[in-house]
Amino acid sequence: MDELLANRYQIQKLIGKGSFGSVYAAIDSKTKKKLAIKVESVSITPSPIEKEILVLKKLNGLKGFPKLYSYGTYQEHNYMVMQRLGKNLSQVFKDFSHHFTIAEVTHIGCQMVKRIENLHSMEILHRDIKPSQFLVEGKILYLVDFGSCKSFIYAGSFHIPMTEDIGFIGTHMFASRNAHSKIQLSRRDDLESMCYSLAYLLRGNLPWIDPDSSKNTEAKIGFRKMNYSTLSIFEGFPEEFSQVLTYVKGLNFYYCPDYNFIFNIFINLLEKYENYNIRLFKNPKKPCKTCLIKSHKHTDTKKRHEKDTKKAENCLCLTEESSSLPEFKNRQQVPNNIKVYNSEILLEKQYTIEVKTQKCISEMIKDQKKGCKIF
Numbered sequence: 188m189d190e191l192l193a194n195r196y197q198i199q200k201l202i203g204k205g206s207f208g209s210v211y212a213a214i215d216s217k218t219k220k221k222l223a224i225k226v227e228s229v230s231i232t233p234s235p236i237e238k239e240i241l242v243l244k245k246l247n248g249l250k251g252f253p254k255l256y257s258y259g260t261y262q263e264h265n266y267m268v269m270q271r272l273g274k275n276l277s278q279v280f281k282d283f284s285h286h287f288t289i290a291e292v293t294h295i296g297c298q299m300v301k302r303i304e305n306l307h308s309m310e311i312l313h314r315d316i317k318p319s320q321f322l323v324e325g326k327i328l329y330l331v332d333f334g335s336c337k338s339f340i341y342a343g344s345f346h347i348p349m350t351e352d353i354g355f356i357g358t359h360m361f362a363s364r365n366a367h368s369k370i371q372l373s374r375r376d377d378l379e380s381m382c383y384s385l386a387y388l389l390r391g392n393l394p395w396i397d398p399d400s401s402k403n404t405e406a407k408i409g410f411r412k413m414n415y416s417t418l419s420i421f422e423g424f425p426e427e428f429s430q431v432l433t434y435v436k437g438l439n440f441y442y443c444p445d446y447n448f449i450f451n452i453f454i455n456l457l458e459k460y461e462n463y464n465i466r467l468f469k470n471p472k473k474p475c476k477t478c479l480i481k482s483h484k485h486t487d488t489k490k491r492h493e494k495d496t497k498k499a500e501n502c503l504c505l506t507e508e509s510s511s512l513p514e515f516k517n518r519q520q521v522p523n524n525i526k527v528y529n530s531e532i533l534l535e536k537q538y539t540i541e542v543k544t545q546k547c548i549s550e551m552i553k554d555q556k557k558g559c560k561i562f
């Protein structure tokens with residue numbers, strides 16, 4: 188491929204390779220903007236990039252998703268030009284010697300559930316949720332890679348049917364049990380993969396992964412995964428994590444998950460960790476006052492609850508910052524996209540919301556049995 192793609196984009200460096208294509212760091216020679224360009228051969232059909240473009244168009248620059256700038260075909264390659272982001276969570280986890288604190292993983296959980304909720308609100312399933320699909324930029328986790336996405340709504344308003352024998356979709360390590368059973372995936376499965384991603388970030392491993400990689404076939408992982416109880420997956424960690432997984436495992440195929448229920452479990456857990464450091468994100472400014480959540484004693488009404496949840500969400504993401512990636516000094520150099528600050532106390536006392544979880548898990552599960560709430 189030429190270094191100047193489509194006579195406009197100066198390719199700088201390969202960022203990484205996926206199953207179907209490669210992602211490059213590039214500069215727009217017209218605007219000097221730093222970009223990421225995903226490229227795949229035109230011979231790949233159906234084209235994952237085409238699907239990604241459709242999804243990104245639908246998301247239309249929604250917070251926590253990369254902006255799509257341009258796309259096209261150039262020299263036997265499909266390409267899409269998007270916002271350049273920082274390292275993915277797997278890479279950052281490695282930088283931290285595979286050790287995140289409970290507060291950090293809880294904070295990640297808060298952002299993950301919001302991204303998944305937003306994607307689902309566009310009637311789209313991700314179907315390959317895992318740590319490497321979340322990229323850190325500023326204080327925001329961005330969800331990327333929409334090549335496995337599928338709409339769960341068809342003909343305008345019908346939920347896709349629960350079919351079987353669909354073939355495995357996702358990544359063995361983080362896939363839901365339904366993915367291993369080859370059952371059509373729905374919203375619950377993205378959340379189950381989110382739980383396994385959080386378990387991995389807490390533990391540094393997942394119990395169904397054998398040190399001998401020859402024992403990690405899809406079937407063997409699936410078999411072992413079915414036999415681990417929720418409690419054993421999160422053994423030694425706060426019970427809130429297993430509460431979330433219990434709730435998610437209890438969802439039926441059609442049910443619209445209560446994302447706020449999960450978010451509030453995480454937010455309440457985070458509140459227990461005073462003065463925690465979230466080392467993944469830079470801390471350029473103090474959080475603005477309007478983002479600070481006040482304690483609302485005795486005002487636990489639904490309205491207050493919703494307002495606080497919204498504020499908490501804003502606090503987690505704060506404002507979107509412009510990219511601060513360093514220029515590439517030399518083409519051989521791997522970009523060091525992210526600065527990690529160990530010392531700053533990042534979000535001091537932001538999570539002092541007085542939101543006690545409004546429904547216990549058994550009530551939620553009872554609710555589900557009453558009917559299939561889709562929206």
Ligand SMILES: Nc1ncnc2c1ncn2[C@@H]1O[C@H](COP(=O)(O)OP(=O)(O)OP(=O)(O)O)[C@@H](O)[C@H]1O
Binds near residue numbers: 205206322331
């Ligand atoms: N907008 C972006 N900005 C910066 N880096 C990105 C961007 N999008 C993807 N990347 C990085 O590019 C690399 C390749 O990403 P890609 O989504 O193609 O595949 P993958 O998720 O690594 O693998 P697979 O497709 O097999 O799941 C990853 O390291 C990812 O973090």
